[in-house]
Amino acid sequence: MVNRVLARKLVRDLLQRKGALIALVAIVAVGVGVFAGMSAVYKDLDGARERYYSRHHFADFTVDLKRAPEWTVEIVERLPNVRAVRGRIQQSVLVDLETRVQPLPGMALSLPNERRSIINGVMMRSGTWFSDDEADEVILDYQFAQANHLEPGDRIKVLLLDKQHDLLIVGTAMSPEFVYLIPPGGGLSPDPAGYAVMYLPRKFLQHSSDLNGSYNQLVGLSYDTTRRALEDTLVLIKEQLEPYGVTNTVPIQDQPSASILRDELRNIKTTARIFPVIFLGVAALVLNILMRRMVAQHRVIVGTLRALGYSSWAITRHYLGHGLIVGAIGGISGAAFGWWLQGAMLGLYRQFFAMPGIERHFHIGIFAVGCAIALFFALIGAIRGSRNAAKLEPAEAMRPPPPEKGGRVLPERIPFFWNRLSFQWKMIFRAVFRNPFRSSVSMIASAVATALLVASFSMYDSTYFMIDYHFEKSSHQDLTLSLRDPEGMRSLSEARGLPSVSYAEAQLDVMCDMRNGPYHKRTVVTALPRNTVLYTPLDRNGTKVVMPAGGVILTRKLSEILNVDVGGRIKLRPLIARREEVMAPVVGIVDTYFGLSAYCGIHYLSTLLGEYRVANSLLAATYPGAFTRSLMEQIRRRPKIISITERLRALKQMDETMGNFMGTFFFVMVLFAGIIAFGSMLNTALVSLSEREREVGTFRVLGYSSGQVTRIFSGESFLLNGMGIVLGLGLGIGIAHLLSLAFNTELYRFPAVILPSRLAASAALMAVFVGFAQLIVYRMIRGLQWLEVLKVKE
């Protein structure tokens, strides 16, 4: 039963401290908001993903082959753990758009002639299905069509092998395969306008790809979809289809879109767990301090209430009520913030992921749990103060509290240090050491806020470091021309002779199987001439990797997977051409940020293919002044070129997406750090001030100005927060390194970039927060009725 008078007292107690409480409630609200918002985003995004995958039968595995007759599909279908498979054609294409100077790279995939439920099916967005299995019609990827203003009824020029086709666009569609479409060689962000995914009638594509009655890619569903089971299944499939030239097998876990979506979902989940713990933890600690001070100030009131016959349980309940209200207001405002955050985040993901059904749903359970967590933390925060209040015996409570204990503190044992301090600093040190709990909370909150800033800066800088490393430091070409098959060095001379090309270099990238005893990995080996200038793989120190005449250089991560060191040997077998297996000496190991590459000399790898010197991509530098029409004309005439990538275009694309995202991310993090720092600083400073009002009065009488008194009191804040900031810088650096470990994947290794200027900026931002809190303290000191304070005996 709640006593109505006590309830009114409770509300007035809280209103008296509304400034400090608002700061505290904001911390709770951020914790609850991030929990509820991100948990809801997880649910909505994961739900959309599951619906999308199951409705369109997204494949659990993919097998690339040279060419297999259609009847072999039945062999695969009978293998264990294979639920269903479909053979299809996948073909690189070049698309000619009137709106663009250069042809765009793309990929054509075959679809059956009638619309039915198939593995890796598509979701139609507009138009109709093909009229016939052999019709020269195309269904375009919805995003590509949108970005290039194409719609059903338009025609599009597509270069397939060496023949250009004028295709009628009959529809647009989306597929779970391309939720996050990164064009080959396009970096880390999607570019829907620059890469043309399209679907063609099966027979038409078979015919124009020279694959009549065959397929070159197998997509399938499994019963057991764990990575291990899929890999076992893929080994079986590979054995069965070996005669047809299996070039690559991919379980769903490694499918680019699927793995990026999965990683993102995992990040969301982690955020939803870590943030609330940090924020609500700090809020509970601060509330603890606030409540204990409130109870100390209410000492006589508590005694009076007890004398009037209130039970100690009633007192406990009354003060727990304070916590409950802070928790409830924090929980409710947190839920509102979470609801907003959910909408904002989903809006962001709608831009990132080409996936239908990313919509905000109200998950009442999540919001209820969020509020419950807030109440729980708030009760924990209030429990000590409430117990202190309940423990007071009425007679004892009516007497003034025992005088503050004197005695030496730790730093006084170091006379050399202590004797050099002014009395102000002696006061500050004693106050700090005699309130170990409050001092620790101040320091922890500052450290957490600083660490948040440092880690956010580091994320930001690391991302740009990666972009810079990839696009600027190691790559210098303007254009990359990919060739359908490895070609001799004549193609290089040809490329060098193209209009506006100033220089060109050859590169050979071949998918290879690498084996060291039981350790195995399939990855791309990049072969380069000895002294390249356009593409210069770098190690982590920025040193150029020099291609050896014989043997291979492995990236650190790959050497770990293969369990091999310099001086060891691995079995190396290219997956194209002669596919001869050799024992390749490992002549070096480099630390890089991207991929699982291996490097070798172009002659060495060519030999393995049974050639003298071949290349399958040509890197070109052009004269300043962009690419001319005549260059594109020339390229269009060369059917061996299957794609063209402009480095700067990819860089710009990346910059735009990341810039926007990182900017928002960073702003939010600074805001959160500010809330946690300011909320705790203000509360601890005000509590400390209220305990020492009498000292303020004394100093004022002695002729200290408000500013001078503030300086004495701020010293404590500056000392504690200063130490907190120093700790936080260390903590932030640690977190940045942990993050870099967490992002140590096969796709990329995230460096922990920590710039001294960013550490300084983090500390400076924190100093601004401290300064702002002190400004409020200064105003309080100036407004304090110090004369009154001195007259009353505590």
Next chain:
Amino acid sequence: MPVLLKAAGIIVNPSTNNVVVSVQSVSKIYRMGEVDVPALRDSSIDIYTGEFLIIVGPSGSGKSTLLNLIGGMDRPTSGRIIFDGKDMSRASDSDLTLFRRLQVGFIFQFYNLVPTLTALENVQVAVELVPDPMDPMEALSMVQLEDRADHFPSQLSGGQQQRVSIARALAGNPSLLLCDEPTGALDIETSRQVLGLLVNLSRNLGKTVVLITHNGAIAKAGDRVARIRDGTIASIERNESPTPVEEIRW
């Protein structure tokens, strides 16, 4: 100079030509919520160099208000308070702060020592701001507490704490020592010691001491006694032969 003259009995208190502070027709009205409460009405008094002035009155009579006005802790609603030719009732906040810092030493009923500072450090607090202060240790020895310099307030008795606060008030070499019920929280024997100390400061060191109390017995120790009642100064008497502190009966 006045110290020597006084010691030699050449000038007797009060010396009419040496006014430290002149309170002229001062009123103070407090606004308590919706009502005006007059705390002091049209009161005038001059305070002379080196005298021991005791202001006696029951609680609520306005004596603390008067002391606060003299000490520059508050401004009157009307009237003038002249210090060194300057009207303190019109002074700015920072001027009042400066006045308190350089000219006034305050002694409170509840000592108001900083609990986190030792006795010596509590004295240093006052010395810090003043251009020509006393050595804090010397100030402590004047109140016979040099051997307690390293003690914290919680380790000192009430009388000792009050002596520290006297040392703190003295250390800045102020023109005025203002004492607000300095013995109010002390037992009789300790009160006598503290009072003796204050008398001593006035008689032997020439300090101007103003003390307020509700205890009429103490009044006999002063050079002059002002009686205050209902917010006005009812009488000001000169005490030709102040009673020695040891003889005062509480």
